Amino acid sequence: MYSDPVPTRKAVLLAAMQMIVCGCQAEEAPRVVTGGDPEAGQLLIEQYGCGSCHVVPGVRTAFGQVGPSLETLRRNVYIAGELPNQPAILVRFIQDPQKLVPRTAMPDLGVNETHARDVSAYLYQLR
Numbered sequence: 697m698y699s700d701p702v703p704t705r706k707a708v709l710l711a712a713m714q715m716i717v718c719g720c721q722a723e724e725a726p727r728v729v730t731g732g733d734p735e736a737g738q739l740l741i742e743q744y745g746c747g748s749c750h751v752v753p754g755v756r757t758a759f760g761q762v763g764p765s766l767e768t769l770r771r772n773v774y775i776a777g778e779l780p781n782q783p784a785i786l787v788r789f790i791q792d793p794q795k796l797v798p799r800t801a802m803p804d805l806g807v808n809e810t811h812a813r814d815v816s817a818y819l820y821q822l823r
Contacts, residue, residue: 730816737818
């Protein structure tokens with residue numbers, strides 16, 4: 697279903713160590729662990745219509761009630777109730793939700809990897 701999470705854990709640990717060494721602020725953490733741009737992600741969430749199904753704070757059109765609110769995604773243990781909540785897995789889920797969780801209601805929106813990284817960065821920076 698998904699690859700071994702150990703490489704992802706290593707990437708997150710490496711990113712955390714880089715933040716300590718370079719003096720990055722906590723706000724920069726989502727950018728580091730996802731490789732994405734949170735500001736671009738905020739716009740992409742609106743462009744892809746994620747708000748049709750989800751509540752997403754900071755996105756003016758995101759007040760849907762079909763899927764879960766994404767306000768607390770960064771604190772969730774699982775993505776779609778099945779996948780470990782890890783940055784690389786979230787990126788892949790946004791790109792191809794049906795492949796990772798075949799019975800999910802989340803549609804495949806044709807999101808490319810760069811956009812998925814940006815969306816993930818935005819979601820992980822929500823407090």
